[in-house]
Amino acid sequence: MATVGLESKTFEKFADVVGHDDDLNYLNHDHSVLSWLFTLDHKRIGLLYLVTITLMFLLGGALAGAIRLELLTPKGDFLTADTYNKAFTAHGIIMLFFFLIPSIPAVLGNFLVPLMIGAKDVAFPRLNLFSYYLYFAGSVIALTALLLGGVDTGWTFYTPFSSTYSNSYVIVMAVGLFVVGFSSILTGLNFIITVHRMRCPGLTWFRLPLFIWGIYATSVVQLLGTPVIAVTLGLLGVERTLGVGIFDPRLGGDPILFQHLFWFYSHPAVYIMILPSLGVTSEVIATFSRKNVFGYHIIAFSSIAIAVFGFIVWAHHMFTTGISPYAAMVFSLLTFSVAIPSGIKVFSWLATMYGGSISFGTPMIYAFGFLGLFTIGGMTGLFLSTLGTDIHLHDTYFIVAHFHYIMVGGAIMGYMAAIHYWWPKMTGRLYSEFWGKLSAGITFIGFNFTFFPQFILGYLGMPRRYYEYPDEFQVLNVFSTAGATILAVGYLMPLVYMPYSFFFGEKANSNPYGGSTLEWTNTTSPPSPHNFEKTPVVTEEPYHYHAKEAAVVSH
Amino acid sequence: MSAIKETVQDHGQHHHKDLAHHFDTLEQQHDANTLGMWAFLLTEVLFFGGLFAAYTIYRYKYSAMFEEASNHLDIKLGATNTVILILSSLTMALAVRCSQTGNSLWTGRWLLITIAFGLMFLGVKYFEWKHDYHIHLMPGKDWSGKDWWHWQYAKKAKDMEKEAHSKGSAEHSFPDRKDVLADNDPSLGVRGIQESQQARLFFLLYFCMTSLHALHMLVGFVLIGIIAYFAYQGAYSPDYYSPVENIGLYWHFVDIVWIFLFPLLYLLGAHMGH
Numbered sequence A: 001m002a003t004v005g006l007e008s009k010t011f012e013k014f015a016d017v018v019g020h021d022d023d024l025n026y027l028n029h030d031h032s033v034l035s036w037l038f039t040l041d042h043k044r045i046g047l048l049y050l051v052t053i054t055l056m057f058l059l060g061g062a063l064a065g066a067i068r069l070e071l072l073t074p075k076g077d078f079l080t081a082d083t084y085n086k087a088f089t090a091h092g093i094i095m096l097f098f099f100l101i102p103s104i105p106a107v108l109g110n111f112l113v114p115l116m117i118g119a120k121d122v123a124f125p126r127l128n129l130f131s132y133y134l135y136f137a138g139s140v141i142a143l144t145a146l147l148l149g150g151v152d153t154g155w156t157f158y159t160p161f162s163s164t165y166s167n168s169y170v171i172v173m174a175v176g177l178f179v180v181g182f183s184s185i186l187t188g189l190n191f192i193i194t195v196h197r198m199r200c201p202g203l204t205w206f207r208l209p210l211f212i213w214g215i216y217a218t219s220v221v222q223l224l225g226t227p228v229i230a231v232t233l234g235l236l237g238v239e240r241t242l243g244v245g246i247f248d249p250r251l252g253g254d255p256i257l258f259q260h261l262f263w264f265y266s267h268p269a270v271y272i273m274i275l276p277s278l279g280v281t282s283e284v285i286a287t288f289s290r291k292n293v294f295g296y297h298i299i300a301f302s303s304i305a306i307a308v309f310g311f312i313v314w315a316h317h318m319f320t321t322g323i324s325p326y327a328a329m330v331f332s333l334l335t336f337s338v339a340i341p342s343g344i345k346v347f348s349w350l351a352t353m354y355g356g357s358i359s360f361g362t363p364m365i366y367a368f369g370f371l372g373l374f375t376i377g378g379m380t381g382l383f384l385s386t387l388g389t390d391i392h393l394h395d396t397y398f399i400v401a402h403f404h405y406i407m408v409g410g411a412i413m414g415y416m417a418a419i420h421y422w423w424p425k426m427t428g429r430l431y432s433e434f435w436g437k438l439s440a441g442i443t444f445i446g447f448n449f450t451f452f453p454q455f456i457l458g459y460l461g462m463p464r465r466y467y468e469y470p471d472e473f474q475v476l477n478v479f480s481t482a483g484a485t486i487l488a489v490g491y492l493m494p495l496v497y498m499p500y501s502f503f504f505g506e507k508a509n510s511n512p513y514g515g516s517t518l519e520w521t522n523t524t525s526p527p528s529p530h531n532f533e534k535t536p537v538v539t540e541e542p543y544h545y546h547a548k549e550a551a552v553v554s555h
Numbered sequence B: 001m002s003a004i005k006e007t008v009q010d011h012g013q014h015h016h017k018d019l020a021h022h023f024d025t026l027e028q029q030h031d032a033n034t035l036g037m038w039a040f041l042l043t044e045v046l047f048f049g050g051l052f053a054a055y056t057i058y059r060y061k062y063s064a065m066f067e068e069a070s071n072h073l074d075i076k077l078g079a080t081n082t083v084i085l086i087l088s089s090l091t092m093a094l095a096v097r098c099s100q101t102g103n104s105l106w107t108g109r110w111l112l113i114t115i116a117f118g119l120m121f122l123g124v125k126y127f128e129w130k131h132d133y134h135i136h137l138m139p140g141k142d143w144s145g146k147d148w149w150h151w152q153y154a155k156k157a158k159d160m161e162k163e164a165h166s167k168g169s170a171e172h173s174f175p176d177r178k179d180v181l182a183d184n185d186p187s188l189g190v191r192g193i194q195e196s197q198q199a200r201l202f203f204l205l206y207f208c209m210t211s212l213h214a215l216h217m218l219v220g221f222v223l224i225g226i227i228a229y230f231a232y233q234g235a236y237s238p239d240y241y242s243p244v245e246n247i248g249l250y251w252h253f254v255d256i257v258w259i260f261l262f263p264l265l266y267l268l269g270a271h272m273g274h
């Protein structure tokens, strides 16, 4: 078994396996602005997304700040009821559709998929750039909707409020989401074809890194789910403009149909957000435990299982709408079944770490945070899939806490782990481990302070989406707002030390963490414009640390 | 270390003019393109799927009125369009065939003929929609339950007349037009209003589905036009014809959507007896 001492030696050994750092790379081979704006290079497109979604994240975060500030006191003193509605709607839409859904797939997926499978680029580079501009256009339209006066329907756009009664800019926002939806579809399509057709010689399906399995499963969900929300938003727009009643009970329509169509996409969409993080966690845990991933096949299949099950549980969002109790029972059971593959993954990661030689780099600390928070989020999901308890908890802060544990605690932690883990590869520089670990710690603490009280608040009956609340809830709300402040510090820190490292950081060698997948072993940091000097040939499973460590020792 | 993942020499080999730099072989490129188009069509299936789901649910809930409303569509025009579209699929298949055998001239020609058939389809559709507009089938804001009942009345009157005629009796008695209108004036009955709304839902779905379909045809024209242009330039060869093949797949998809729309919308109410 490798010791810590051996490990640092291992790192040295891995250094400079290929190429030299002063080589022309994808970042410096052409400096003009146009070469970035019209780039067909998947790595550069990934960075374009990184910059854009970071801006969206800041905006969404500012809105979250406004919401938490309002909830500091029981009375509505900072925002009016109307602005509050608009604030949480904008927060939800921006964070989900413009940050979280594109986050790992569009930034790291773009950067890594070709590198990890030994390809020169994604299958359709032009389509890839087009997807970015669709995303950009969608963002501009959504921001226009916000500037015009915003939307007050909640990110769920429930009818008939959104179709008939709301006086806000629903249609403009729907158009924005429609456009960004196609960006998501085309990105997913591109990755699916890339994984099917662009793998280098010897890279069979079961030699793929688990990150690729995660992205693949995500892409399938993007491809199959997103068109449904697109057409649903289209119908919403038609109903609003023509005054017809496809979802309006006064006109013979059925508002529950809207919810079915909406959640048919939006439940799978939550897996679009989490599956990539699950993939990242597998990579980070393997590398930082220096061990073959326990149960590689089952982790790979559980990603596919989550994607498939994800499509047949949507009505768990509608237990209180009066759907048939038999349907509710079936959906409840199916929802429980989603927890199985998620649980399998968690146990596999624990088993991977068991007996490994664990080092605590920043990505690993983030991955630990992910593990704990994702587990809590998933477990509370089971409370909600239970019909009886859901009646009590539905539309309370318990729900808010549940999904933030998964999406912020899980998905965003995974995203942060990924950004830190692959940063040296993307930029060729090392960030400060000290600041990295500190930010991971602060994020973890701030996160729990913010969202744990919300479980209790929800259990005690505080409903979501109101700008005022009874006095008795104030203490916990103050906790939550205070926690949000800490969380904000945790998120803002990387915005300083990461860009700093980009310019002034220590140069990274090609494989600073001793990763075992192609992007570490066969390219420079940062990679050359065409990724590999020579097309790699793979002869092994991805995480054979035993063999590798042994090879190092025998040298 | 480097033993684990070796590398092969990048054979600085055959750089075919049509081979994009990130692919290794033409075959890989062709496979990727075709698979990409199939994946795109899968997305399209789900895109239309939302509408088909809505249709199925309301058709089930309001089956009587859906059938009734369906009778107001013109089966003849619908059938004509079906034939036109199937012919266009044939010409498209011929275009693909010609591109595979390297007959650039006829690839381009068949593609243009396909567009011509498509335009014919939209032409028929245009007159059909115009007619629908004139007989007040537009489900929009100015939909009027009264109009719907007006229509119903006229049709009923005609039916009764026919029936009386076939029975050989010269006389036919049906209620005075004014009476029927009064009876069914929306202000007079909840049921009347409801049924008018159900019919309105049918027409809403009819317009949404057929216009989404027409939109796909318009996009198709542009793409086919571009590819026809390249075909005339001799861009395709037996080595490289996947753009033609893919536009063919797309066009057949558009065709198949119509093959579903025609019975669901036009034939729904056409029972044997009608």
Ligand code: HEM
Residues within 6 Å of the ligand: A156, A270, A271, A273, A274, A316, A317, A318, A335, A336, A338, A339, A342, A377, A378, A379, A380, A381, A382, A384, A385, A386, A390, A393, A394, A395, A399, A402, A403, A406, A407, A411
């Ligand atoms: C173990 C897996 C999970 C289970 C069993 C589960 C269960 C549930 C249930 C039953 C609800 C509906 C509660 C209600 O509205 O009354 C719910 C809501 C929600 N869940 Fe989960 N969930 C799981 C995983 C996830 C994941 C992975 C995410 C996101 C990445 C997520 C995000 C959400 C969101 C956003 C909502 C609320 C949506 C809204 O009403 O605005 N869940 N969950």
Ligand SMILES: [Cu+2]
Residues within 6 Å of the ligand: A266, A267, A270, A313, A314, A316, A317
């Ligand atoms: Cu769900």
